[in-house]
Amino acid sequence: REELEEKIEKVLIDEESLTKxxxxxxxxxxxxxxxKNELVIVGILKGSIMFMAELSKNININCTLEFMDVSSYGASTESSGNVKIMKDLDTDITNKEVLLVEDIIDTGRTLEALRRSLEKRGANSVKIVALLDKPERRLIEIKADWVGFKIPNEFVVGFGLDYNQLYRNLPFIGVLKREVYE
Ligand code: PRP
Ligand code: MN
Ligand code: MG
Structure with a gap:
């Protein structure tokens, strides 16, 4: 734990604030x-796992929990324009209410592509809930229906968010030390 947290500059959002x-x-x-109709909650792997779990524990209506995995070609710290579906839904969403669950909206490309793809399949509605929003980084105009926290343009990890696949297991959102990624 010490070795892990040593790479964190500061805690941006602690565990209690996240839960609340x-x-x-x-x-x-x-x-x-x-x-409304049947609700299908769709978590986007892998970043949304913690948020998906915490959020769905507090949902008190009938719903199913589904997952999709998408990947964008290109650079590692930034998503590129092309979004490819690596794992698709294995359920029909025609006439269903779909809620997309994301950890963070950065450029907006991932959610824009996903929303379009799911709307084409005849969902009754496609809504978005994002835990974090980094508006300064937006390249595509997309607005989430519910946002947990607006955050500044800093490199955040934890509570599902990674850097090179690490730090997802931290129970808080922290800012990564520059030396780790520079
Ligand atoms: C990250 C993050 C969002 C997306 C946001 O996922 O979890 O899904 O990028 O970026 P965008 O708004 O610029 O599209 P990533 O592709 O790194 O995969 P991961 O969730 O498995 O970490
Ligand atoms: Mn993601
Ligand atoms: Mg990532």
């Missing part, structure tokens, strides 16, 4: 979907 904010998001989402 996610409960608030869940209650807004419960309210929104209470009179």
């Amino acid at each position: 904010r996610i409960k608030q998001l869940a209650s807004q989402i419960n309210e929104y979907y209470k009179d």
